[in-house]
Amino acid sequence: MRIVALNGSPRPEGNTAQVLREMTKEHADVDLDYYDLGRLNIKDCQGCYHCKRHENCVIQDDMQMLYRKIKEAQALVLGSPIYFGAETAPTKAFLDRMYAFLAPSEGPRKYVSRLKEKKKAIIVLTCGNVKGNEVYAHLKDRMYSAYGNLGFSDVHPYIIGGTSPAVNILELTDAQDMLRECREVLEE
Numbered sequence: 788m789r790i791v792a793l794n795g796s797p798r799p800e801g802n803t804a805q806v807l808r809e810m811t812k813e814h815a816d817v818d819l820d821y822y823d824l825g826r827l828n829i830k831d832c833q834g835c836y837h838c839k840r841h842e843n844c845v846i847q848d849d850m851q852m853l854y855r856k857i858k859e860a861q862a863l864v865l866g867s868p869i870y871f872g873a874e875t876a877p878t879k880a881f882l883d884r885m886y887a888f889l890a891p892s893e894g895p896r897k898y899v900s901r902l903k904e905k906k907k908a909i910i911v912l913t914c915g916n917v918k919g920n921e922v923y924a925h926l927k928d929r930m931y932s933a934y935g936n937l938g939f940s941d942v943h944p945y946i947i948g949g950t951s952p953a954v955n956i957l958e959l960t961d962a963q964d965m966l967r968e969c970r971e972v973l974e975e
């Protein structure tokens with residue numbers, strides 16, 4: 788299985804990176820591409836709608852490489868800390884640029900996905916709030932519909948709350964439950 792794993796935290800060894808690495812490390816036959824989004828050159832979407840007249844994005848940056856990798860992958864594993872109630876800026880820039888995977892349609896839906904194969908998406912948001920799962924439940928809904936609309940057939944959003952520099956995220960029950968579920972998702 789080909790997996791593209793993207794860390795939206797500016798901390799390459801932070802909480803989010805730890806769960807992403809743990810989730811993707813134990814699989815046999817996995818071809819893993821792991822990137823820190825903030826270390827890539829990903830510009831903001833310009834809203835030029837070039838991708839609605841052509842099958843690609845006009846901006847020549849590292850997103851072109853990610854488009855190719857995501858097309859070839861069977862799973863996207865995306866992680867981001869929650870900053871002021873939302874995903875980080877690089878994580879949002881990445882999502883906005885994924886708009887290029889949507890083609891205009893004459894059918895009942897205005898846009899259809901250009902992604903051909905079935906793909907899984909696991910999205911993990913980490914946050915300091917111990918009640919993060921309740922307080923930020925709307926972010927899970929948003930990720931579910933955004934990545935579902937983009938054409939991911941099997942979308943699994945999670946929130947791991949109660950993180951802090953003093954806590955080992957891998958020892959949190961929510962993180963352990965999430966990792967167990969995600970291993971199954973990636974092995975299916």
Ligand SMILES: Cc1cc2nc3c(=O)[nH]c(=O)nc-3n(C[C@H](O)[C@H](O)[C@H](O)COP(=O)(O)O)c2cc1C
Nearest residue numbers: 796801802803868869870871872913914915916950
């Ligand atoms: C700028 C900033 C804003 C944050 N805003 C929130 C927030 O709104 N809610 C929350 O629960 N935690 C918030 N946090 C805490 C982080 O989401 C949390 O520590 C996260 O697990 C950090 O992930 P990382 O170690 O991968 O960078 C914030 C942290 C920073 C640095």
